[in-house]
Amino acid sequence: MNDETFLRLKAFFPQVNFQGLDESWFRSLWVEKTFNQYDIITEAGSIEHYFYFVLEGVQALYILNEKGQKVVLGFSYTGSPSGVFDSFIAQTASSTFLEALKPSTLLGIHLSDYHHLFEKHPEFHKWGHLFFQNVLFGRLFREVELLTMSAEQRYVTFMQRCPEELKVIPQKYLASYLNMKPETFSRLRASVTY
Structure with missing residues (x-):
């Protein structure tokens, strides 16, 4: 090392x-x-x-x-x-x-x-x-987000706090993490600013 x-x-x-x-x-x-x-x-x-x-x-x-x-x-x-x-x-x-x-x-x-x-x-x-x-x-906050936020709110919250290198991984992984279909994630990525 x-x-x-x-x-x-x-x-x-x-x-x-x-x-x-x-x-x-x-x-x-x-x-x-x-x-x-x-x-x-x-x-x-x-x-x-x-x-x-x-x-x-x-x-x-x-x-x-x-x-x-x-x-x-x-x-x-x-x-x-x-x-x-x-x-x-x-x-x-x-x-x-x-x-x-x-x-x-x-x-x-x-x-x-x-x-x-x-x-x-x-x-x-x-x-x-x-x-x-x-x-x-962190797990508790994530559960609250999944149970109480809309797909758009989860997307915006995640994109505001995540590091840049996570924003460029295949979106199917991000969509799964945010508990949404890849199509929904793609639509939000194209239409929502954060």
């Missing part, structure tokens, strides 16, 4: 004081993984062994409905965390897929190293608490 990558990774853990941490040991915990566009990173039915930090790319987390269609639950992108968190923490089979929508480079930490990091440096517990609290709040 080069110095620039290390600084990006450190910035992901703002609650952690890296002064007393063995930098070379911390770097050694992370492995760089690359994926081509549309590679499956984690398959439904498998157990997630890595927590990822996205260096580059966009990924979608989705399930397959009874018709075999992808139902997108969320995205990860440059600078964000990625992975199938419930499977990673519980070490149970994933019900979801994680797919690279663009060529992606991820830094991954294996579960055993993740636990060792938390044991050796308890300040990571504060980060973990805040991280999973934010995940929970």
Whole structure:
């Protein structure tokens, strides 16, 4: 891991004081993984062994409905965390897929190293608490949006808050995430300003 990558990774853990941490040991915990566009990173039915930090790319987390269609639950992108968190923490089979929508480079930490990091440096517990609290709040806000907003409101809200790199992925993924047909998404994209 080069110095620039290390600084990006450190910035992901703002609650952690890296002064007393063995930098070379911390770097050694992370492995760089690359994926081509549309590679499956984690398959439904498998157990997630890595927590990822996205260096580059966009990924979608989705399930397959009874018709075999992808139902997108969320995205990860440059600078964000990625992975199938419930499977990673519980070490149970994933019900979801994680797919690279663009060529992606991820830094991954294996579960055993993740636990060792938390044991050796308890300040990571504060980060973990805040991280999973934010995940929970994000899921709650998403449920409220899906249950209370019109398709147009969901579209505008999403487009106002999403990073630019999400705006250029195939619109069928965005439409699925927003719980609308691709035709509706296309119509809104052409007619609604945000």
